[in-house]
Amino acid sequence: MPMFKSGFIAIVGRPNVGKSTLINSLVGEKVAIITPKPQTTRNRITGIKTTAEGQMIFIDTPGIHKARTLFNRRLVDTARGALSDADVVLFVVSAEKEPGNDDDFILETLRPVEVPVVLVINKIDLVTRERLLPLIDDYRRRRDFREVVPTSALKGFSVDRLERLILDLLPEGPKYFPDDIFTDLPERFLAAEMIREKVIILTREEIPYVTAVTVDTFREVEQKNLVVIQATITVEKESQKGILIGKKGSMLKEIGTKARADLERFFNAAVYLELFVKVSPGWTRDSGRLREYGYAKD
Ligand SMILES: Nc1nc2c(ncn2[C@@H]2O[C@H](COP(=O)(O)OP(=O)(O)OP(=O)(O)O)[C@@H](O)[C@H]2O)c(=O)[nH]1
Ligand SMILES: [Mg+2]
Known part of the structure; x- marks a missing residue:
């Protein structure tokens, strides 16, 4: 019998890049709220997807940015906290935006992370291919990502491919939750x-x-x-x-x-x-x- 895999996948990135849209798309249920405004997510949001091959426990997080206020620092701490339990990290960026200070700040935070970090370039439905390729190079120069996956969480482009990749990267492990549970949030x-x-x-x-x-x-x-x-x-x-x-x-x-x-x-x-x-x-x-x-x- 093939081995069963399981683990935690932390989803991090700047505010508004589509992290919550991505977790919902990966899980196939609305576990996280989504709005057009930045700083929507404020807590760790768990979304669980179980297949015959494994159980993926996704953790959506607040957008990481250089926070000044106490409240925003709390949100950023929450996001960074999710990294310590992760078996795989998805660093989500928007294809529409140039890498900025906040991305460098996140990359700095990710520097000590030893588990695989996958760069997810989301919102590719909004850009041309000519725009995408230099962007991938730009990010690759900043870190040696395990893999780069361009997606559209909104349209569902390449979300299956991302799931496949995550299952490949997860370690062997037990089924922590029953098959039909898609979140542990109250x-x-x-x-x-x-x-x-x-x-x-x-x-x-x-x-x-x-x-x-x-x-x-x-x-x-x-x-x-x-x-x-x-x-x-x-x-x-x-x-x-x-x-x-x-x-x-x-x-x-x-x-x-x-x-x-x-x-x-x-x-x-x-x-x-x-x-x-x-x-x-x-x-x-x-x-x-x-x-x-x-x-x-x-
Ligand atoms: N065009 C397009 N829009 C997207 C895509 N993914 C997300 N969006 C939109 O981007 C906006 C922000 O999406 P969220 O999923 O809330 O973003 P987030 O990264 O969770 O934001 P925070 O929780 O504030 O950090 C929403 O209006 C989404 O509909 C995508 O692939 N393409
Ligand atoms: Mg969110």
Whole structure:
């Protein structure tokens, strides 16, 4: 019998390059939220894919950048923390962008990493072949990557090829999770993330970056195939609370409607969703409250 392989695959890169889109595409389920705005992901997101040959435990991470604020430093620490457990690292970059300071900073972070590092050049649907080849050379000059795989996580180009490569690189190992499990994240967390995704998509300026979502109630009513969710959206200022609620509650209603549709699909049940908005002045600069909202050091 061929041996079974398993291990952890850390997905790292600058904000907005498509790491979360890639994990969802690799796993075949939406485990990570995706928005057009940078710094969407704030935690380690696990996505598990099991095949006859092996079990791949993907870890999506916050975008790594030269962070100045306490909150952003926490996010970067979370991302770097995922590297220590990894058997394979996917360094994801965008084909649209020249390698920048943040990429060099990430390469610096990756320098001591001894496990295979694969360069994933994502968003190739946005560039021509003429543009891609010099970009590959440019990155190759910065590190001797185990492999370079151009992908489009959005369109699904070369995601199969990447999976094949990962299985080849993983060590022999046990099946850590049952076949049908695709994440180990708690349902409450997944629900909070789906709500946060809608807030980021529907709001502007600083609002996405000062919003935390916590689920206060998550109750399954099995006889009715219903899930009751009460969640609090926290912002830093009264004015931001006003924007989130909107005229006659219109914004909060839209967030609720869109989140509920996603939650119903995800939990395959009817969802009763109730949202509250709270002001917690300066929470993004306060280590105690960062921890309270789920952004502690791992
Ligand atoms: N055209 C194109 N867009 C993509 C591709 N992959 C991701 N995107 C888009 O890029 C944006 C960011 O995608 P995410 O997956 O949230 O990026 P991320 O790297 O996880 O971002 P952070 O969590 O903020 O670090 C979204 O609008 C995606 O739809 C791709 O292959 N092609
Ligand atoms: Mg992300």
